[in-house]
Amino acid sequence: MTVKYTEDHEWVKVDGDTATVGITKYAAEQLGDVVFVELPEQGRSSNKGEEMAVVESVKAASDVYAPVSGIVREANETLEGAPETVNKDPEGEGWFVTLLMSDPSELDGLMDEDAYKKFCEGL
Amino acid sequence: MAEQDTHLLETPLHALHEQLGAKMVGFAGYSMPIQFEGVKAEHLWTREHCGLFDVSHMGPCFLTITGGPRDDAQAHIEVAKLIEQLVPSDIQGLKPGQARLTVLLNEDGGILDDLIITRPRQPHQQGMLYIVVNGAMKHQDWELIRKSVGPHAELTRADDHILVALQGPDAEAVVTGHFPQAAELGFMECIRLEKGDLSCLVSRCGYTGEDGFELLIPSDGVAFVTELLADERVKPIGLGARDSLRLEAGLCLYGHDLDPEKTPVEASLTWVIQKNRREAADFPGATKILDQIANGPRIKRVGIQPLDRAPAREGTPIMYDDVQVGEITSGGFGPSVDAPVAMGYVEVGHAKIGTELTLMVRGKPRAAKVAKLPFVPHNYKR
Numbered sequence: 001m002t003v004k005y006t007e008d009h010e011w012v013k014v015d016g017d018t019a020t021v022g023i024t025k026y027a028a029e030q031l032g033d034v035v036f037v038e039l040p041e042q043g044r045s046s047n048k049g050e051e052m053a054v055v056e057s058v059k060a061a062s063d064v065y066a067p068v069s070g071i072v073r074e075a076n077e078t079l080e081g082a083p084e085t086v087n088k089d090p091e092g093e094g095w096f097v098t099l100l101m102s103d104p105s106e107l108d109g110l111m112d113e114d115a116y117k118k119f120c121e122g123l
Numbered sequence: 124m125a126e127q128d129t130h131l132l133e134t135p136l137h138a139l140h141e142q143l144g145a146k147m148v149g150f151a152g153y154s155m156p157i158q159f160e161g162v163k164a165e166h167l168w169t170r171e172h173c174g175l176f177d178v179s180h181m182g183p184c185f186l187t188i189t190g191g192p193r194d195d196a197q198a199h200i201e202v203a204k205l206i207e208q209l210v211p212s213d214i215q216g217l218k219p220g221q222a223r224l225t226v227l228l229n230e231d232g233g234i235l236d237d238l239i240i241t242r243p244r245q246p247h248q249q250g251m252l253y254i255v256v257n258g259a260m261k262h263q264d265w266e267l268i269r270k271s272v273g274p275h276a277e278l279t280r281a282d283d284h285i286l287v288a289l290q291g292p293d294a295e296a297v298v299t300g301h302f303p304q305a306a307e308l309g310f311m312e313c314i315r316l317e318k319g320d321l322s323c324l325v326s327r328c329g330y331t332g333e334d335g336f337e338l339l340i341p342s343d344g345v346a347f348v349t350e351l352l353a354d355e356r357v358k359p360i361g362l363g364a365r366d367s368l369r370l371e372a373g374l375c376l377y378g379h380d381l382d383p384e385k386t387p388v389e390a391s392l393t394w395v396i397q398k399n400r401r402e403a404a405d406f407p408g409a410t411k412i413l414d415q416i417a418n419g420p421r422i423k424r425v426g427i428q429p430l431d432r433a434p435a436r437e438g439t440p441i442m443y444d445d446v447q448v449g450e451i452t453s454g455g456f457g458p459s460v461d462a463p464v465a466m467g468y469v470e471v472g473h474a475k476i477g478t479e480l481t482l483m484v485r486g487k488p489r490a491a492k493v494a495k496l497p498f499v500p501h502n503y504k505r
Contacts, residue, residue, distance in 0.1 A: 032363075033163040035456040036432050036463070038485070054485065056434050058162040058456045059363045083432070 004107055005116035010067045011091055014107060019068055019099045023055065026120050028090040031057045034083045039075035039096060046070065046099075048106050053096050055086065068106040070099035134179035135285045135342045139349060143359050151258035153180040155362055162363035166458040169331055169368055170499070173293035174360035175352060176330075182261025183281040183339055188250035189274060192243070198250030199242060205272045206240065206252060211387065211406040213397035214252070220244030222311040222326055225395050226387055227256075227264060232408020232415075233383035234390060235267065236260040237375060241313045241326065253313065253324060255286075255337075257377045283342050290335035290368075292502065293356040298325070298336045301351070305336060310503040318347055330365065332372025332501045370464055371457040373426060373496030379437055380424060380452045380466055388415035389468065391424040391496075423474045427451060427465040427482070428494035434463040435482045435491070441469055442481040442488070448473045451482070457498055464498045465491075 002014045009027035013020040028034070036056040046052045046066035053064040075097050078085055086094040101107075111119060131154040140147065145156035156177065159165060168174055188202045203214040212225035222241035226234045241253040256264040261282065269278050289298055299306045302316045308327040316325050321344045329335035340347060351357055366376070375381045381390055386408065393416060400406060404413055429435050434456050441449035454465030465482075473480060478493040 032158065032161050033458075036434055038433065038487075056456070058166070058367055058458060059157075061434070061436055080432075 002107070003113060004067070004110035005113070005119075006065070006067045006110055007119065008065050008067075010064060012067045012107065012110065014104075017101050017104065018073065019070065019101050020095050021052075021067055021097050021099060022095040023064060023086065023090055024116070025090045028087050028094070031055060031062060033058050034086040037079040037083050037086060037096065039079065040072045042072055042075065044072045045102070046072070048103075056083075064096060066099070067110060068099065068101050069103050070101040073098040073100050132180075134177055135345055136177045136179060136287075136348060139345060139352075140177065140359070143352075145359070145361060148362070150362055151180050153258065155180055156359070158361035158363045159359050162361070162367060163458045165358065165360045165364035166367050168358050169291045169360055169364060170333065170459050171292065173289055173291040173297050173335075173354075173357045174331070174364070175348070175357050176288040176290065176360050176365055177286075178258075178288055178337070179282070179284065179286045180258035181282070181286055182256035182258060182264060183284060183286055184254050184256070184261075184265060185279045185281060186252045186254055186268065186272065186276050187279065188276050190250075192248045192250040194247045195249055202250050202252055202276055203242075205276050206254075206268070207400075207406070208271055209268065209407065210238075210240070211396040211400050211409070211412065212240070213399055214240055214242075216397065216399065217242040219246070219249075220312050220314055222253075222313050222328060223395075224311075226381070226392065227267065228387075228407040229383055230407050231383075232386040232411040234377075234381045234385055234387060235383055236264050237377055237381055237392075238264070239326075239328065244314050253339075260377060281339065285340040285342060285344055285348060286337065287340065287348060287351070288329050288331075288335060288337045289351065289357070290329045290331040290333045290360075292334065294333070294335040295504070297351065297354050297356055298338075300354070301347075308336075308504075310334075310505055318344075321347060327504060330372075330374055331368040332374070332497055332499055333368075334502050334504045367455055367458060370453050370455060370466065371459055371498045372501060373466065373498065375424075375466075376453055385424075385468070386412050386415060386420065388412055389420045389422050389424065419471055421470065422449065422468045423471050424452070424466060424468055425474050425476075426494035426496040426498065427454070427467050427480070428492050428498075429463040429465065429482060430490040430492060432463065433484050433489055435465045435484050435489070439465075439467075440483045441467055441491075442483055443473050448480070460498050464494075466496070469493070
């Protein structure tokens with residue numbers, strides 16, 4: 001499975017026409033203790049780069065952007081009762097949504113793991 | 124702010140923060156630690172043990188009567204009268220070593236800052252006041268005070284000093300380990316004590332709702348702070364947890380919960396205006412403020428408890444029946460309450476504890492209730 005990354009620290013795991021989206025370990029560490037996640041409703045469509053979800057730490061609210069355009073298939077209900085999952089397993093159990101991609105070619109513009117690693121080192 | 128945004132000042136503890144792995148941010152013109160190990164852990168540590176906060180960015184100063192302090196209670200009255208021209212609290216009536224929270228007011232009764240004024244304890248120091256104002260407001264406040272007192276008193280800055288707060292149930296044991304005499308202090312009392320060559324002002328007060336102390340230490344006292352931090356009960360705490368702790372304690376943050384548009388009555392701080400000042404009606408904005416005390420203000424600061432898990436941040440509209448009746452001025456997550464907590468201003472008709480309201484969080488209505496402040500009980504040493 002391909003995993004791609006954005007400069008806003010979202011990850012995208014691709015399986016056919018479906019993309020699972022979350023925030024990276026780096027982002028989760030920067031945010032600190034996540035206390036609330038506002039997820040989009042099923043069926044909502046977002047364009048690449050649009051605000052898709054909000055993640056709240058003790059101190060502040062941060063937007064999460066759609067890394068690719070698509071329609072929300074599923075939102076991770078676990079995060080409603082256990083938002084700390086985002087800190088515990090950001091790139092696994094702490095996923096945010098799955099998207100039915102409307103333009104998979106958008107993935108080409110995102111970073112692979114090595115490129116993202118270098119990007120973070122430069123911050 | 125008077126400082127340049129591009130150039131951040133550093134407190135005497137700056138190198139220590141970096142050594143401790145702090146994440147630094149610009150705050151009130153200073154480079155300050157926002158967090159060390161994490162906001163939630165630091166918050167909970169303070170409630171259970173003892174947190175050490177660097178608040179050296181704040182505005183400690185001394186106001187001294189012309190001719191210098193002297194062993195004469197009349198000297199206190201003289202200097203107190205000067206500052207009472209700007210604040211509505213009874214400063215003349217402070218006992219030696221007593222501190223009081225008050226507010227600087229403009230002519231409309233609006234709050235220009237909140238501050239703590241202390242009368243020195245030693246007999247030979249009468250005619251002097253120890254004043255601590257907010258860091259972001261200090262230059263403005265000092266100018267206002269200097270202008271107001273004119274040639275009758277002199278304001279001396281002490282913001283080159285180290286100012287640290289030790290807060291939490293273990294603070295007394297930690298502080299009395301260095302200053303045994305601090306044990307005799309009650310809440311809002313102050314004493315000057317020596318630690319080796321360091322002459323420190325030790326005040327029993329704070330901004331967390333916990334028992335604790337604030338220490339004004341000469342700037343060459345970094346080693347003493349390092350010593351305080353070496354105690355296993357003490358951890359350094361950043362601005363992030365300072366904010367969540369004071370919010371749970373229902374304490375105001377100037378520029379957010381208080382501003383020049385709000386009077387002390389609207390801010391639910393009527394208690395800072397003692398009876399003799401109300402009777403004298405001799406403070407800025409007295410007509411408006413006394414009218415609000417007699418007839419009630421239009422709006423009032425209250426605690427707001429969101430009823431689901433979504434924090435409501437500053438600026439969130441507060442609605443009743445689709446009509447906006449107020450706005451959140453401080454909001455976030457309270458780690459000790461383990462729920463979102465907030466404060467805001469609402470029209471007085473909706474200010475009763477238990478009133479059900481709606482918060483518009485990013486356009487989405489969310490249920491909330493007017494809550495009693497503080498969200499966690501104060502643990503002051505009375």
